[in-house]
Every structure is written in structure tokens, then in C-alpha cells.
Amino acid sequence: MRRRHCLAGLLALALGCASGRPAQPPVTAPAAPAPSPDAWRNEQPPPLPAVPAFRAPVPTQRGLPNRLPVLLRENHAVPVVVVELAIKTGVDGDPPDKPGLADFVAGALDEGTRTRTAEQLAEQLEDLAAILTVSPGLDGVRLHLNCLSDTLKPALELLADVALNPAFRPGDIERVRGITLTGLEQRRGNPGALASDEVARLLYGAKHPWGQPAGGTVESVRAIRRQDLVRFHDTYFRPNNALLSVSGDFDSATILSLLAERFGAWRPKAVPPSRLPPFPKESRVVVTVDMPDSTQSQVALASRTISATNPDALALSTANVALGGLFTSRLNQQLREVRGWTYGMFSSVGFNKRTGVFQVRGSVVAAHTVDSLKDIEAELKKYATGDITDAELFHAKQGILQSLPQALETNDAVASTFVTLVTIGRPLDWYATLPGRLGALGREDVARVSRTLLDPAKLPATVVVGPKKDQEGLAGLQLGTVIDRTAEARGLVTRTPAAAAPAAR
Amino acid sequence: MRSQAVLLLLSTLLLLGTGRALAATEPTIPIQEFTLPNGLRVFLSEDHRAPQVNVNIWYHVGAANQGPGKSGFAHLFEHMMFSGSQHVPDPDHVLASIGAGLGGAANGSTNFDRTNYFETVPAAQLPVALWIESDRMGFLLPTLDEKKLATQRDVVSNERRQRIENQPYGRAYLELCDTLYPKPHPYFHCVIGSIEEIQAASLEDVKGFFRQFYNPRNATLAIVGDFDPKVAREQVARFFGDLPGGPDPKRPDVPQPMLDRVVEKTVPDPVARIPQLQMVWNGMKPFAPEEPAADVLSVILGGSKTSRLYRRLVLEKQIASGVFAGNASLGLGGYFQIVATARTGHTVAELRREVESVLEDFRKTGPTAAEVERAKRNVVGGLVRSVERIAGKADQVNSYAMWTGDPGYLPKDVARYRAVTVDQVHEAAKSLLPPDRLLVLDVEPTSPGAPGARP
Numbered sequence: 001m002r003r004r005h006c007l008a009g010l011l012a013l014a015l016g017c018a019s020g021r022p023a024q025p026p027v028t029a030p031a032a033p034a035p036s037p038d039a040w041r042n043e044q045p046p047p048l049p050a051v052p053a054f055r056a057p058v059p060t061q062r063g064l065p066n067r068l069p070v071l072l073r074e075n076h077a078v079p080v081v082v083v084e085l086a087i088k089t090g091v092d093g094d095p096p097d098k099p100g101l102a103d104f105v106a107g108a109l110d111e112g113t114r115t116r117t118a119e120q121l122a123e124q125l126e127d128l129a130a131i132l133t134v135s136p137g138l139d140g141v142r143l144h145l146n147c148l149s150d151t152l153k154p155a156l157e158l159l160a161d162v163a164l165n166p167a168f169r170p171g172d173i174e175r176v177r178g179i180t181l182t183g184l185e186q187r188r189g190n191p192g193a194l195a196s197d198e199v200a201r202l203l204y205g206a207k208h209p210w211g212q213p214a215g216g217t218v219e220s221v222r223a224i225r226r227q228d229l230v231r232f233h234d235t236y237f238r239p240n241n242a243l244l245s246v247s248g249d250f251d252s253a254t255i256l257s258l259l260a261e262r263f264g265a266w267r268p269k270a271v272p273p274s275r276l277p278p279f280p281k282e283s284r285v286v287v288t289v290d291m292p293d294s295t296q297s298q299v300a301l302a303s304r305t306i307s308a309t310n311p312d313a314l315a316l317s318t319a320n321v322a323l324g325g326l327f328t329s330r331l332n333q334q335l336r337e338v339r340g341w342t343y344g345m346f347s348s349v350g351f352n353k354r355t356g357v358f359q360v361r362g363s364v365v366a367a368h369t370v371d372s373l374k375d376i377e378a379e380l381k382k383y384a385t386g387d388i389t390d391a392e393l394f395h396a397k398q399g400i401l402q403s404l405p406q407a408l409e410t411n412d413a414v415a416s417t418f419v420t421l422v423t424i425g426r427p428l429d430w431y432a433t434l435p436g437r438l439g440a441l442g443r444e445d446v447a448r449v450s451r452t453l454l455d456p457a458k459l460p461a462t463v464v465v466g467p468k469k470d471q472e473g474l475a476g477l478q479l480g481t482v483i484d485r486t487a488e489a490r491g492l493v494t495r496t497p498a499a500a501a502p503a504a505r
Numbered sequence: 506m507r508s509q510a511v512l513l514l515l516s517t518l519l520l521l522g523t524g525r526a527l528a529a530t531e532p533t534i535p536i537q538e539f540t541l542p543n544g545l546r547v548f549l550s551e552d553h554r555a556p557q558v559n560v561n562i563w564y565h566v567g568a569a570n571q572g573p574g575k576s577g578f579a580h581l582f583e584h585m586m587f588s589g590s591q592h593v594p595d596p597d598h599v600l601a602s603i604g605a606g607l608g609g610a611a612n613g614s615t616n617f618d619r620t621n622y623f624e625t626v627p628a629a630q631l632p633v634a635l636w637i638e639s640d641r642m643g644f645l646l647p648t649l650d651e652k653k654l655a656t657q658r659d660v661v662s663n664e665r666r667q668r669i670e671n672q673p674y675g676r677a678y679l680e681l682c683d684t685l686y687p688k689p690h691p692y693f694h695c696v697i698g699s700i701e702e703i704q705a706a707s708l709e710d711v712k713g714f715f716r717q718f719y720n721p722r723n724a725t726l727a728i729v730g731d732f733d734p735k736v737a738r739e740q741v742a743r744f745f746g747d748l749p750g751g752p753d754p755k756r757p758d759v760p761q762p763m764l765d766r767v768v769e770k771t772v773p774d775p776v777a778r779i780p781q782l783q784m785v786w787n788g789m790k791p792f793a794p795e796e797p798a799a800d801v802l803s804v805i806l807g808g809s810k811t812s813r814l815y816r817r818l819v820l821e822k823q824i825a826s827g828v829f830a831g832n833a834s835l836g837l838g839g840y841f842q843i844v845a846t847a848r849t850g851h852t853v854a855e856l857r858r859e860v861e862s863v864l865e866d867f868r869k870t871g872p873t874a875a876e877v878e879r880a881k882r883n884v885v886g887g888l889v890r891s892v893e894r895i896a897g898k899a900d901q902v903n904s905y906a907m908w909t910g911d912p913g914y915l916p917k918d919v920a921r922y923r924a925v926t927v928d929q930v931h932e933a934a935k936s937l938l939p940p941d942r943l944l945v946l947d948v949e950p951t952s953p954g955a956p957g958a959r960p
Binding site: 037038041042044045046047048049050051052053054077078079080118119122123126127128129146148175178179181182183185186188189190191291293294295296298321325326327328336337338340341342343363364365391394395398399400401402403405406407409410411490491492 | 532554555556557591592593597598599601602603604605606607608610611625626627628629630631632633635636640644655656657658659660662663664666667668670671673731736747775776777778779809810811816819820823826827846847848849879882883885886889890892893894895896950951952954955
């Protein structure tokens with residue numbers, strides 16, 4: 001309501017009439033137009049009387065005697081229970097010469113246990129209408145079980161069997177290898193996948209496990225042996241290196257004994273400390289990958305940024321929402337609604353256990369590849385002066401706050417969110433206490449973070465995957481040295497691990 | 506079906522034994538329904554888990570209602586519904602100001618038969634959601650202009666590039682639509698349409714479409730979440746009550762073109778790197794009597810890791826990296842599709858040989874009782890999970906209303922799947938998947954260096 005009044009009346013008066021006509025007194029008083037019967041619709045309706053605010057779930061923290069931490073959140077809305085077993089080592093556990101190992105382990109894990117073949121496992125899960133997925137990540141492997149609550153006991157048995165007793169039979173390994181190699185080949189044609197791999201390489205470095213192509217390389221996947229899988233599993237799949245997160249329709253009186261029955265005998269063992277190489281020194285680089293037949297270019301501008309535990313992390317996330325998190329944010333408004341060059345241009349801030357990553361990402365019509373980069377750069381530059389408006393700040397805060405009930409609506413999301421909080425080092429009541437911290441965040445906090453962390457002159461990585469013929473003028477944008485990685489990225493030449501690392505120079 | 510009943514009885518006993526009530530295992534969506542004098546049907550379903558509410562409107566218009574040469578228009582029109590209306594010139598900023606701008610809280614979607622618009626908003630902001638939806642239902646045209654349309658023509662063209670042209674196998678999907686629904690069928694070019702025809706859309710087209718289809722009588726409104734039904738009724742009447750009802754809605758009635766032979770096509774794809782086989786048969790309308798058996802058939806053939814095709818092509822022969830089978834029911838007649846993606850080094854011809862062999866066996870012997878039971882349980886499990894989100898419930902309610910007339914159809918939906926028999930699934934395989942009337946697509950990677958590319 002306030003906004004509309006502003007636009008229709010006050011603002012026009014204060015700033016001079018928007019249409020530019022001088023305000024002249026009428027010679028004769030015109031007849032007042034009959035009020036439209038719909039005029040009441042001009043006013044945004046006020047909110048209904050306040051309802052209790054949303055309170056994000058906070059888990060109860062328990063544990064099993066073997067040091068396996070357990071997070072519990074009861075929710076009887078639907079007859080579903082989600083159990084996420086998180087192993088705290090993922091791609092970060094890949095040895096330097098074996099990129100793709102964690103992904104391979106995850107792929108082979110549910111392809112047979114010591115007492116169940118791949119087929120038996122699939123049949124038994126489906127007989128329960130249970131869904132089990134194994135997802136490898138940079139800093140962990142997650143086994144995510146979603147089952148109907150009256151099948152929790154047998155479903156837990158299957159989850160535990162997959163996690164604790166994988167058989168890694170040679171036949172199953174070869175089948176997984178063949179499918180993995182096919183997947184790697186598919187990525188070579190997929191602009192989004194290619195862009196992600198190049199961004200990772202620039203941000204984390206060609207010698208860092210996180211800088212390798214997702215899933216490894218054709219050569220490394222071919223070279224992985226059964227003993228590598230067994231060793232990774234034996235080393236990292238330990239209760240003292242894991243976390244159980246449970247959300248849903250379970251009986252609080254019996255859940256711990258149910259979990260203990262399946263995971264209590266799992267033996268702890270000291271896990272070797274992580275020996276990740278340092279991240280590369282940053283310098284501005286533009287990596288291009290030619291896709292001559294593509295009608296669009298996938299563009300990404302990225303940097304490593306502060307970690308989730310940094311006191312400025314919330315200010316950064318808020319700054320990001322105003323810049324590129326909402327449909328109405330600056331990047332999308334300019335590139336989509338003003339220019340019509342894209343279906344969507346957004347930015348994001350994500351965190352892993354070591355660092356944060358800021359990224360602008362989208363697909364633009366190929367003919368305007370360089371124009372789009374110019375526009376993105378200009379929007380970033382302007383935003384990095386700290387010119388966020390009060391309205392933008394308000395919308396960003398509202399978006400973060402009011403999307404919480406949806407983000408934490410399902411048991412799947414809640415169980416996974418608890419794991420993420422632990423992984424990135426945030427307290428378990430992070431979302432429950434978020435409204436207070438968000439309220440305390442001032443415009444200057446967000447402006448300062450925009451100036452220091454979102455300055456495009458400090459964005460080291462630009463990646464463009466699209467037709468090379470539409471990249472004329474790219475070098476003139478001063479985004480950095482342009483490096484063409486088409487041959488390697490698209491599998492036209494053999495990829496050599498730890499080859500020339502452009503970002504490391 | 507009988508063993509399912511035993512299982513349920515057992516689980517009830519188990520629940521009693523635990524000493525505290527767990528959630529009900531039978532999914533239902535409790536609904537209060539009313540119809541405004543202008544014909545708008547409204548469904549209210551309370552869900553007080555969190556202080557939020559989802560407003561979801563289905564208009565019974567989709568690609569099915571497009572004229573010849575107007576491919577992609579229903580979807581382009583959907584974009585125009587976000588460009589502002591007479592009293593709400595900038596709905597996106599209003600939504601952002603009430604916290605519905607993040608995470609897909611507010612959006613719309615167009616499919617072959619319907620278009621929906623929805624937003625999840627804080628419970629106290631229910632009137633704002635109704636204000637926006639009613640204004641674009643009643644007052645879209647006064648503020649519409651050529652500039653807004655021109656921008657969205659480009660945005661939608663980019664949507665097509667991003668979601669079809671630059672996705673592996675996206676081109677095969679267009680070929681599927683074009684073969685099963687040849688010109689002048691309104692499904693020609695799928696929902697997204699051709700860039701040429703999208704770019705040719707005029708302001709007059711938009712106005713005519715709006716007047717014909719965007720009326721209370723051609724829509725249903727579902728509100729699910731944390732609200733007082735008395736207040737919700739008042740608010741709905743206030744915002745929608747005085748909109749004119751519009752003409753009598755007419756469902757499009759276009760005969761379904763039927764394949765009369767095996768049609769084989771090669772689809773060059775510069776984005777895909779691995780050959781893919783698609784086999785497609787003529788299908789059915791939503792909630793057709795044979796739909797539950799067809800859905801169960803799709804699960805048994807290619808819906809999971811225990812499916813016939815997965816076992817044969819992925820596990821045993823190891824010539825495929827993935828398989829899929831699905832039954833897509835559409836208002837003007839759908840399709841049944843089998844997809845097999847090769848493993849590196851294997852060909853579409855190999856895939857086709859094995860798929861045909863699996864189908865031949867299946868037509869002869871049909872499914873086992875265990876297969877049917879397992880598939881049914883997973884379909885029902887999916888229905889149980891579908892009501893976990895208020896946005897999912899609202900969409901489900903409107904879907905049931907459109908196709909069955911009964912927004913609270915969920916328990917009946919569960920029942921129709923539980924009732925599927927071994928014989929019905931066997932019969933579905935024979936009648937739905939004839940070996941001599943289908944479309945076979947051979948997706949051929951063409952990008953340089955692709956292992957499946959021909960020199």
C-alpha cells in the first residue's frame with residue numbers, strides 16, 4: 001500500500017511529474033471523474049492479524065556409545081521417516097592420483113553387500129517403498145533414506161547394511177565403472193557440467209582434489225582398483241567420522257534403541273587428518289570452452305570467499321540475495337527483463353567445510369555473450385560501491401526469513417539441513433536464531449561486505465562455455481588472461497592430471 | 506490387493522503396540538469446497554504446521570488450446586501474467602516485499618492441458634496473494650503493451666534454448682511431439698513451441714487468449730496452509746467475487762492421431778555425447794480406466810532398479826547406462842515411452858534388440874504377482890509423499906478437480922492403484938505396446954569427438 005501511494009502520487013509530486021508535464025493550474029475546474037468501482041484494488045491489502053512466527057526445528061542431540069552422533073527431530077505430519085547417514089569425508093579424501101574415488105565408492109556402495117546382491121538390495125528396498133540414495137560431495141558422502149514410518153525397522157537394516165558391509169564385488173565394480181565412464185563422457189557435451197568443472201579448477205587449483213573434474217577423469221576412473229574402494233571405505237566409514245540425522249514420524253521412546261541395534265556394533269577407528277593442499281593464489285583468468293553448435297553460452301564468474309563461520313557470512317548471503325538471489329534482483333532484472341538475453345541470471349553464495357564460494361551463473365543467447373559479460377561486470381561494479389537500497393535490503397531479508405518454512409518443510413530437507421550445518425561449522429540452532437541476527441543486520445553491514453567481497457576486480461574466475469565465434473571482444477573486457485581449454489575439456493586430447501594450472505600462476 | 510490389506514492390518518497392530526499414535530498411513534486431503542456466483546471453484550485445505558499458505562490457481566488452458574501456427578503461445582502467455590496488471594503493476598516486487606521472492610515460492614507453469622500460477626506466502630499475507638491473482642485474472646489487459654511482449658518473446662526463446670536445445674536429448678523430445686502430433690495438432694512442437702512462432706505472437710493474440718480462457722469459470726483456486734477458513738472465504742469473495750464469469754468453458758476436442766506402422770527417425774544431437782534409443786507408443790487421457798495398469802506397467806518395465814529393462818540392459822547385458830519407462834497421460838491423448846541410453850561403445854541397434862526381446866517376453870508371460878505388488882506399493886508411496894508440502898497438495902487438489910471433478914480424490918486415487926491386477930498389467934502391455942505401431946527415435950551425437958558420432 002505504501003509503495004503504491006509513493007509511485008502514484010507522492011513520488012511523482014516530489015520528483016516532478018514522471019511524464020515531464022509541468023503542473024499548471026487548470027483554466028476551468030474539470031468535472032471530477034466518476035470513481036472507478038475497482039479503485040479499492042489500487043491498495044495493497046494489509047496483513048491479517050499476526051500469527052505466531054515460524055520457529056525452525058532444532059534437533060535433539062544424542063549419541064551412540066561408539067561415538068556416532070545422532071540428531072533427532074520428531075514430526076508426525078506425514079507417515080514418513082528420513083534418516084541421513086553422513087560420512088564426513090568425501091572428495092577431500094581422494095588421493096592426488098585418484099580423482100573420482102569418493103564418487104566411485106558412492107556409486108558402488110548400494111550395488112551389493114556381503115549378504116545381498118545388487119538385485120536383492122533393490123528388491124528389498126522397493127518392497128518397502130523405501131528410497132535410498134548415496135550422494136558424494138566435496139566434504140562428505142551422504143546416505144539418504146526416505147521410508148514410510150511403518151517400515152522404519154527393516155529399512156534401517158538395509159541402510160546399515162549398505163553403509164557398513166558393501167561387498168565391492170568385481171562384477172559390480174566393472175558395471176559401475178562402465179556407467180561412470182559413460183557419465184563422464186556425457187559431461188563433455190553438457191555446457192553446465194563443463195562450466196562447473198572449469199570453475200572448480202580455477203578456484204581450488206589443478207592439484208587439489210576439489211579442483212578435479214566431478215567424478216574424476218577417464219584415466220583415473222579406469223585406474224581405480226577394488227582395493228582403493230575397500231581402503232577408502234575402511235578408512236573413512238567410521239562412526240567417529242559420521243553423523244546420523246533423523247527427521248520424521250518415529251517413536252521417540254524406541255528410536256535410539258532401533259538405531260543402536262543397527263549401528264551400535266560399528267567400530268570406531270582413528271581417521272587420518274585431512275592433508276589438503278593449499279588453495280591457489282588468485283589471479284584473474286577467463287577460461288573458454290568452444291561449443292560451436294550451441295545456441296547459448298553458459299557464463300560463470302566466481303571467487304572463493306569467506307567461510308560459513310565468519311561473522312560476516314550472513315551479511316554476505318544477504319548482499320547476494322539483493323544482487324542476484326531473487327527474481328527481482330539486479331542481475332536478473334538487467335539481463336532478462338531489460339535485455340531479454342537470458343531465461344535467468346542469478347548469483348549464489350555456498351559454503352563447504354573449508355571456504356565459501358560466490359558465483360554468478362546463467363545461460364545467455366550466444367550472440368550476446370560478450371555483451372552479457374559486460375552487463376554483469378557493470379552491475380557488479382555498481383553494487384560493489386555499496387549502493388544497496390533500503391528496499392533491496394528489506395526484500396532480501398524478507399526473502400531469507402520467509403522462505404525458511406518452505407526450505408524446512410519436508411523431512412528430507414530437515415535431515416539434510418542438520419548435516420549441512422554440522423559440516424560447515426554452524427550451530428544447530430542457526431535457523432531458529434536467524435530472525436534475530438537478520439533483524440540486527442544494518443544497511444552498512446551489507447554495503448561493507450558488498451564493497452570488500454563482491455568487487456568484480458577481485459573475481460578471479462570467469463568461464464565461458466559456448467560458440468567461440470561469439471566471443472569476439474572477450475579479451476578486451478579485462479576480466480583476465482583468456483585461456484582456451486576446449487581440447488582438454490571436451491576430451492579431444494588426453495587430460496593430464498596436474499597439467500598447467502592457469503589459476504595457480 | 507489382498508496381501509496389501511493384510512500388510513495394512515499388520516501395520517495398524519504394530520502401531521497400537523508402540524503405545525503412541527504415529528501419523529495416519531492413508532493419505533487424505535481434507536477439503537472445504539465452495540463456488541462463487543461467477544463460477545470460480547474454490548478449495549480450502551487447512552494445514553497448520555507452519556505459518557505459511559499456498560495459493561494455487563489452475564486455468565484449464567494449455568498447448569491444447571493453441572491454434573495452428575501458434576506453437577508455444579500458451580506458455581508465452583503465462584509469462585505475460587507476470588508483467589503486471591491494472592492495479593498491481595509490478596507483482597514480482599510485491600511478492601519480494603512479502604518474502605515470496607526466494608526459492609521458487611512464486612511461479613507459474615504451462616503444460617499441454619493447463620496453466621498454473623502459485624505462491625507460498627506468510628500466513629498473514631494471504632490477502633496479498635489473492636489480490637495479485639485476482640487482479641491478473643480480471644485486469645491484465647489495460648496495462649499490457651508491445652514492449653512487455655517483445656521482452657518476453659526473447660526470454661521465452663532463451664528458455665527454449667536453455668531447456669531444450671542445450672540439453673542432451675532435448676531435440677528428441679521435439680521430434681516426439683512432432684511425429685505423434687503432426688500439424689495442425691496443437692501439441693505440435695511440444696509446449697515450448699518454435700522460436701519462429703513464439704516471435705510471431707502479437708498483442709492481439711494475447712488479448713484474444715486472455716478473453717477466451719482467463720476467466721473464473723475456466724479456473725479453480727486452491728488454498729492450502731495456515732488460515733482461518735472463515736477469513737479465507739471472505740477474502741476470496743472480496744477479491745474474486747465481482748469478476749465476470751466469462752464464456753462457457755469448452756475443452757478442446759481434437760482427435761488423437763494414431764500411429765499405423767513403425768516410424769523410424771534419426772535425431773542428430775550436438776549436445777548429447779552418447780547414443781540413445783526412444784520407443785514411443787500412442788497413449789491415453791488422464792484418469793482413463795486403463796491408466797493405473799499402464800502406470801504400474803511402466804514401473805515394472807523401466808521405473809526402477811528391479812525393472813525388467815534395467816535388469817536386462819544395465820545389469821545383465823551391460824549395454825545401457827540407464828533406462829526409463831513412463832506413461833504420460835495427456836488431455837488430447839498421451840504417449841507411453843521407453844528410453845534406453847547406451848553405455849560407451851554400444852549402439853542403438855543393440856539397445857533396440859534387447860528392448861524388443863524384453864517386450865516380447867513380457868507380452869507372452871506378463872508380470873509376476875510380486876512385481877505388480879512392488880510397483881503398486883511404490884506408486885502409493887509416492888502419493889503418500891506427495892502431500893508432504895502444502896504447494897504439492899494444492900497442485901494435486903486442482904489436478905484432481907480438473908480431471909475427475911473431485912478435489913478430494915486422493916483416497917480414490919490410492920484405491921485405483923491398489924486395485925490393479927496381474928492380468929490388467931499383462932493386458933496393458935499387449936494392447937498399449939504393439940510391436941507394429943510405434944515411433945523409434947535414434948539419437949545420434951554429432952559433436953566433434955563424441956564417441957558415438959559418425960565420422
